[in-house]
Amino acid sequence: MAESFDEIPELPTQRSPQCPLDPPTGMYALRDVAPITKVRIWTGDDAWLVTRYADARTLLGSDSLSNDTRRAGFPFAHPARKAASQGSRPLLSSMDDPEHAAVRRFLAPEFMVRRIDALRPTIQGVVDRLIDDMLAGPTPAELVQAFALPIPSIIIAALLGVPADDMEFFQTTSELALSTVPGAGRARHLINDYVAKLIELKREEPADDLLSLLARLWANGHLEHDDAVNLGHLILVGGHETTANMIAVGVLALLQHPEQVAVLRDATEKVFVENAIEELLRYGHIAHNGVRRVAVEDMEVSGQTIREGDGLIIAGNICDRDPEAFEGDPDDLDITRPARHHVAFGYGIHQCLGQPLARAELQIAIPTLLRRIPELALAVPFDQVEFKDGNYIFGVRALPVTW
Amino acid sequence: MKVSINQDRCIGSGQCVMIACEVFDQNEEGLVVLLDEDPPETVRNRVRQAAQNCPTRVISLTE
Numbered sequence: 001m002a003e004s005f006d007e008i009p010e011l012p013t014q015r016s017p018q019c020p021l022d023p024p025t026g027m028y029a030l031r032d033v034a035p036i037t038k039v040r041i042w043t044g045d046d047a048w049l050v051t052r053y054a055d056a057r058t059l060l061g062s063d064s065l066s067n068d069t070r071r072a073g074f075p076f077a078h079p080a081r082k083a084a085s086q087g088s089r090p091l092l093s094s095m096d097d098p099e100h101a102a103v104r105r106f107l108a109p110e111f112m113v114r115r116i117d118a119l120r121p122t123i124q125g126v127v128d129r130l131i132d133d134m135l136a137g138p139t140p141a142e143l144v145q146a147f148a149l150p151i152p153s154i155i156i157a158a159l160l161g162v163p164a165d166d167m168e169f170f171q172t173t174s175e176l177a178l179s180t181v182p183g184a185g186r187a188r189h190l191i192n193d194y195v196a197k198l199i200e201l202k203r204e205e206p207a208d209d210l211l212s213l214l215a216r217l218w219a220n221g222h223l224e225h226d227d228a229v230n231l232g233h234l235i236l237v238g239g240h241e242t243t244a245n246m247i248a249v250g251v252l253a254l255l256q257h258p259e260q261v262a263v264l265r266d267a268t269e270k271v272f273v274e275n276a277i278e279e280l281l282r283y284g285h286i287a288h289n290g291v292r293r294v295a296v297e298d299m300e301v302s303g304q305t306i307r308e309g310d311g312l313i314i315a316g317n318i319c320d321r322d323p324e325a326f327e328g329d330p331d332d333l334d335i336t337r338p339a340r341h342h343v344a345f346g347y348g349i350h351q352c353l354g355q356p357l358a359r360a361e362l363q364i365a366i367p368t369l370l371r372r373i374p375e376l377a378l379a380v381p382f383d384q385v386e387f388k389d390g391n392y393i394f395g396v397r398a399l400p401v402t403w
Numbered sequence: 404m405k406v407s408i409n410q411d412r413c414i415g416s417g418q419c420v421m422i423a424c425e426v427f428d429q430n431e432e433g434l435v436v437l438l439d440e441d442p443p444e445t446v447r448n449r450v451r452q453a454a455q456n457c458p459t460r461v462i463s464l465t466e
Contacts, residue, residue, distance in 0.1 A: 105415070
């Protein structure tokens with residue numbers, strides 16, 4: 001194995017077919033070379049690839065990185081992401097402080113822990129109904145359509161104030177909007193137009209929901225119309241494909257470890273169940289394109305000099321497999337391993353806004369599924385499971401299960 | 404153990420509340436409120452965990 005590369009390698013994106021739940025094979029090799037290495041991305045630009053947990057936390061917790069996609073050299077993950085940012089106003093996820101902090105503070109109360117905890121009975125009800133329907137239907141069942149996708153879809157739609165009749169349109173259109181196939185751009189526009197329409201409706205007829213809050217902030221002049229729509233869109237899309245994919249990937253990972261399924265199914269301690277879900281988040285790390293930033297000043301990290309204007313790719317997925325940060329072998333799933341400090345939700349000022357909701361949904365959905373369908377098993381061999389590894393958010397295309 | 408918080412840095416992630424709700428709460432804006440600046444031994448491990456997991460390093464501990 002060469003100690004260094006003569007040419008700058010391309011950013012590794014290929015997962016091993018035998019280990020599709022692990023980060024791309026090439027990332028491990030780069031991590032072995034140095035904690036921070038240069039990679040070439042699709043734009044032809046170079047960026048610094050960060051593969052160590054400690055550096056990820058240092059960098060994401062610093063004030064030296066910009067999230068502003070308008071900056072020269074911003075290392076977009078994919079042409080579709082670059083296209084999405086052209087000519088539009090920056091999203092919450094693409095802003096820096098102080099603008100970002102102001103917008104985030106409007107939204108923070110909607111996702112505070114006790115508000116989300118008040119939703120738990122509703123989440124449990126949705127989960128139970130979906131399992132009832134699965135049990136009443138034929139096997140094999142397809143877990144993504146029957147369970148993983150509807151749960152966060154129904155809940156985020158309720159939170160936002162999306163009418164139930166529009167749900168199917170949303171699920172299909174949002175899934176397309178987050179993919180990298182042709183048609184993704186059009187799907188984004190459709191979602192945007194729909195959110196705009198709802199916000200306008202709720203400006204006239206407000207209810208106690210998030211889109212009404214956005215409408216009110218627009219009406220009071222705290223937000224421009226386009227910003228309100230973008231935020232509605234961000235939350236709608238961000239709140240359901242992510243959790244949907246995580247439910248499916250989490251169940252798949254567990255099914256590969258039947259002894260851990262039994263332990264989680266029978267667990268009664270809340271703290272144990274919570275940690276098991278954190279371990280699934282760590283292991284799955286479905287936001288697999290890495291956190292993309294631009295340096296706003298020169299800095300030195302782990303012996304590497306990073307210059308102002310350099311692009312960075314903080315590869316959180318491989319950081320969450322760092323043996324210096326996690327006990328035992330972090331490339332294995334172990335629901336008893338302390339995993340709370342993972343970076344699957346990111347770190348720093350942009351850490352996922354919806355994380356209390358994501359946690360509540362996962363903490364309810366996965367253990368309930370295992371308890372109510374104790375004989376749950378994959379209905380196809382593992383190597384026939386198809387993955388959405390070109391998507392912005394990693395997941396499975398379908399998860400055929402039986403019992 | 405002495406706990407202090409810098410509410411200006413808080414983004415309202417709720418991590419501290421999820422980990423150690425006896426010691427941390429959120430106000431109506433979702434920002435951190437410190438309930439006990441000298442928490443008992445029984446919760447100190449979780450207070451350390453909350454400090455570690457705060458995404459914006461709001462929580463400082465003196466031990």
